[in-house]
Amino acid sequence: MYDIVIIGAGVIGCAVAYRLGQYEGKFAVMDFAHDVSEGASKANSGIVHAGYDAKAGTEKARLNVKGARMMKDLCRTLGVPYGQPGALVLGFHEEDRKALEALYENAKVNGVPGCRLIERDEILKMEPNINPEVLLALDVPASGLVSPYELTHALADSAKENGFDFLLGTKAEALSFADGVWTIKTQDGDVKTRAVINCAGVHADVLHNQISTKQVKIIARRGQYYLLDHSTPLLFNRTIFQVPTKMGKGVLVSPTTHGNLLLGPTAEDIPDGQDTATTRDGLTDVLAKARLTFPNADLRQVITTFSGIRAHEVEGDFLIGQVEGAPEGAFEAIGIESPGLSAAPAIGEELGDWVAYYLKLKKNLNYIAPTPLPKAFAGMNEQERRAAYEIDPDYGRIVCRCEQVTEAEVRRSIRRPMGARSLDGVKRRTRAGMGRCQSGFCSTRVMEILAEELGQDLRQISKSGGKSWLLTGGIGKEDSHD
Numbered sequence: 001m002y003d004i005v006i007i008g009a010g011v012i013g014c015a016v017a018y019r020l021g022q023y024e025g026k027f028a029v030m031d032f033a034h035d036v037s038e039g040a041s042k043a044n045s046g047i048v049h050a051g052y053d054a055k056a057g058t059e060k061a062r063l064n065v066k067g068a069r070m071m072k073d074l075c076r077t078l079g080v081p082y083g084q085p086g087a088l089v090l091g092f093h094e095e096d097r098k099a100l101e102a103l104y105e106n107a108k109v110n111g112v113p114g115c116r117l118i119e120r121d122e123i124l125k126m127e128p129n130i131n132p133e134v135l136l137a138l139d140v141p142a143s144g145l146v147s148p149y150e151l152t153h154a155l156a157d158s159a160k161e162n163g164f165d166f167l168l169g170t171k172a173e174a175l176s177f178a179d180g181v182w183t184i185k186t187q188d189g190d191v192k193t194r195a196v197i198n199c200a201g202v203h204a205d206v207l208h209n210q211i212s213t214k215q216v217k218i219i220a221r222r223g224q225y226y227l228l229d230h231s232t233p234l235l236f237n238r239t240i241f242q243v244p245t246k247m248g249k250g251v252l253v254s255p256t257t258h259g260n261l262l263l264g265p266t267a268e269d270i271p272d273g274q275d276t277a278t279t280r281d282g283l284t285d286v287l288a289k290a291r292l293t294f295p296n297a298d299l300r301q302v303i304t305t306f307s308g309i310r311a312h313e314v315e316g317d318f319l320i321g322q323v324e325g326a327p328e329g330a331f332e333a334i335g336i337e338s339p340g341l342s343a344a345p346a347i348g349e350e351l352g353d354w355v356a357y358y359l360k361l362k363k364n365l366n367y368i369a370p371t372p373l374p375k376a377f378a379g380m381n382e383q384e385r386r387a388a389y390e391i392d393p394d395y396g397r398i399v400c401r402c403e404q405v406t407e408a409e410v411r412r413s414i415r416r417p418m419g420a421r422s423l424d425g426v427k428r429r430t431r432a433g434m435g436r437c438q439s440g441f442c443s444t445r446v447m448e449i450l451a452e453e454l455g456q457d458l459r460q461i462s463k464s465g466g467k468s469w470l471l472t473g474g475i476g477k478e479d480s481h482d
């Protein structure tokens with residue numbers, strides 16, 4: 001019997017878990033995926049939105065601005081990549097002036113510091129690769145960048161260190177309540193808990209509608225991207241938006257925390273919340289819109305394409321707190337589309353404290369504060385590299401040439417509290433496989449290290465957990481998985 005079970009191991013579920021680690025109790029996070037951060041939290045723009053466009057007076061606006069203010073300290077505490085390069089929202093026509101002025105006013109009401117409207121000459125001085133046809137822009141210096149999956153993994157590590165169970169590969173099929181206890185039906189049997197928190201992203205409406213008197217509808221809204229290789233110097237220092245549309249913030253051109261360039265996303269409503277395909281039409285649309293900002297966008301620099309799915313609740317705001325009309329002990333954070341990543345620190349803190357207060361949990365006197373993740377070898381100077389090698393000679397072997405990831409880092413990613421168990425798990429914790437060759441060269445070595453560390457046969461090593469095995473059997477031997 002748990003005190004609290006969180007359904008969904010995305011950035012929201014893990015931020016709530018991170019906060020609850022500061023309380024005493026028996027807690028779990030459940031996810032049908034085989035690792036944390038497998039939903040929207042691994043495939044988004046990674047922007048810490050300052051909060052200029054979230055409609056004033058909404059939960060989205062309040063939690064966006066609060067979360068963005070907390071993000072820098074949180075990332076420092078966890079050792080997660082973060083930067084604050086700022087953003088520009090571009091207008092190309094005189095009609096855009098009105099929209100940008102409205103955004104500027106909205107930013108003021110939301111309490112976003114430092115925004116101002118600027119004209120062409122200044123824009124081109126700040127970002128020379130922007131289309132010279134630009135007319136004006138909203139300058140948003142408070143806009144930041146974070147590595148979304150690295151943040152989620154670090155939050156999960158801390159929760160695990162403080163006693164959380166992670167029930168991965170476990171789907172919450174149905175919720176029911178009797179005699180003060182919630183039962184979560186899963187394919188592996190029932191899980192009992194005093195309180196349940198629904199953070200199930202694009203599927204959260206299914207669980208919500210089983211227990212609430214107010215029905216909600218979440219639309220799966222897909223966003224497709226091109227990811228370009230690193231370039232030195234960076235072609236753009238800031239995130240460059242265009243005037244938002246009713247479907248969202250539009251196509252951006254943005255650096256990532258690791259110096260790549262991101263073009264996208266689309267905004268397409270689709271029937272299947274798991275359909276993370278990229279399509280010819282979607283990517284053609286991205287390129288056409290990105291070229292308005294960046295006419296010289298060069299597809300030869302593209303190293304991969306990907307997509308993520310937003311959980312768009314039709315009424316448009318975040319739904320956070322007790323589930324309306326449900327029996328006691330049911331909480332949720334749903335409809336968490338953009339700026340959900342930016343708002344995650346605030347949602348985690350508020351919702352975690354709320355549920356702890358409801359259950360009258362005591363503070364955890366044995367709380368283990370997070371140890372910040374060590375600096376990546378790729379970002380170390382020569383002296384730091386030597387020092388790392390003296391302590392651990394595995395720093396002397398590069399596994400991923402493109403991203404300069406060492407064997408020491410791959411092994412550590414597997415030994416972390418919520419350690420990697422698959423090729424993708426290592427990739428998102430270390431960047432091995434994230435570079436130009438997209439793991440063509442390093443995958444076999446990473447598989448060997450996984451097999452050694454986990455004491456498994458190579459045939460058990462998978463791409464992303466479950467049955468996504470990478471090897472099917474020996475040549476000429478009858479020893480395949482089936």
Ligand SMILES: Cc1cc2nc3c(=O)[nH]c(=O)nc-3n(C[C@H](O)[C@H](O)[C@H](O)COP(=O)(O)OP(=O)(O)OC[C@H]3O[C@@H](n4cnc5c(N)ncnc54)[C@H](O)[C@@H]3O)c2cc1C
Nearest residue numbers: 008010012032039040041044047172201223339340341342
């Ligand atoms: C294209 C795109 C761009 C975005 N850009 C930004 C941005 O730049 N800045 C920003 O602030 N925000 C951005 N966002 C929004 C941000 O990514 C999300 O708000 C955030 O990741 C939501 O986190 P989550 O934990 O609610 O959902 P998710 O990360 O989707 O996690 C939900 C989890 O629940 C699990 N789950 C679902 N149903 C069940 C079940 N029945 N049983 C067990 N597990 C279940 C899933 O497997 C999943 O792991 C973007 C989103 C997208 C898609």
